[in-house]
Amino acid sequence: MEQRKLYNRIAVLREERDISRKELAEKIGVNYQTVGYLERGEYNPSLDLAFKISEFFGLPIEFIFSTKPMKPLSEEILNLKKLEETWKKEEPQKDGAQG
Amino acid sequence: MEQRKLYNRIAVLREERDISRKELAEKIGVNYQTVGYLERGEYNPSLDLAFKISEFFGLPIEFIFSTKPMKPLSEEILNLKKLEETWKKEEPQKDGAQG
DNA sequence: TTGAATTATTGTATAAATACAACAAAATTA
DNA sequence: TAATTTTGTTGTATTTATACAATAATTCAA
Structure with a gap:
């Protein structure tokens, strides 16, 4: 089967948690170089x-x-925040006495 | 890497849509026998x-x-329905005049 | 019941995924 | 600055995923 190249966020997620490829590899049980190839x-x-x-x-x-x-x-976070603001304008507060 | 055997719902989903392995295979671009092996x-x-x-x-x-x-x-559906009933008892209706 | 369609099984071949080794480069730490 | 750690690259080997062929069994439709 012709394999499409897939995309991933592994590197970002690792960075967020401050762990190396080696640490991640050990945790999931693969060779550390495999993590590099995937990223x-x-x-x-x-x-x-x-x-x-x-x-x-x-x-x-x-x-x-x-x-x-x-x-x-x-x-993606910024887009979500904008969406959140939009929703707040379209749907005024139901809870609470004041708008 | 030692591969775990994974489980899937392919056969059920096919049955629900009344399509054969051959049809699914053609749609996703694999040999029809591959679908069988996966199932x-x-x-x-x-x-x-x-x-x-x-x-x-x-x-x-x-x-x-x-x-x-x-x-x-x-x-799973039955479990969800039971859960739904539980929720309805714990949170009486907010909308609508009558409970 | 027959023919067609679908599925199961076995075998071979190919491509992709993964491990490992060795070496080098880059980054980090002390 | 030197040592250590992390990462990148190339190559080889092994395992797994997938295609295809052939055959048989099962199921479905007419």
Whole structure:
């Protein structure tokens, strides 16, 4: 099967938790170089390995991996905050006495 | 890497939509026998293939695949309905005049 | 009941995923 | 600054995922 190159957030998630590739590799039970290959997109993981990474970070697979280039998390957060502001304007407060 | 046997709901989802392995295979671009191997758990898919199956069914990967044996959907639905009943008892109706 | 479609099984071949080794470069720490 | 750790690169080997072929069994439709 022709494999699409997949994208992932492994490096960012590692950085957030201040752990090295070696540490992550030990935790999920693979060679440390495998983590490097995955981060650089040199090959895609098996689904089993994707589950292991998902379980380690406590995040859904679809949050970590994607078939399309992923936006930086910072950008996604900003977009969510804008959306939140929009919602606040369209739906005034129901709870509380004052608007 | 030692591969864990993964579990999946491919067969049920196919049945729900009344499509054969051959049809699914053609849609996601694999040999029809590959679908059979996956359903029977003879080997696990690559993450890319898992994404293709996920996209076809419009369901999250974690809904279709699991590292543990999955409960029948019917059982999960019943559990959710029970949970719903529990919630209705603990939180009486806020909207509407009558309870 | 027959024919077609679908599925199961076995085997071979190929491609991709992963481990490991060795070496080098870059980054970090003391 | 030197030592250590982390990361990148290349190569080889092994395992797993997938395609394809052939055959048989099962299921479904007419």
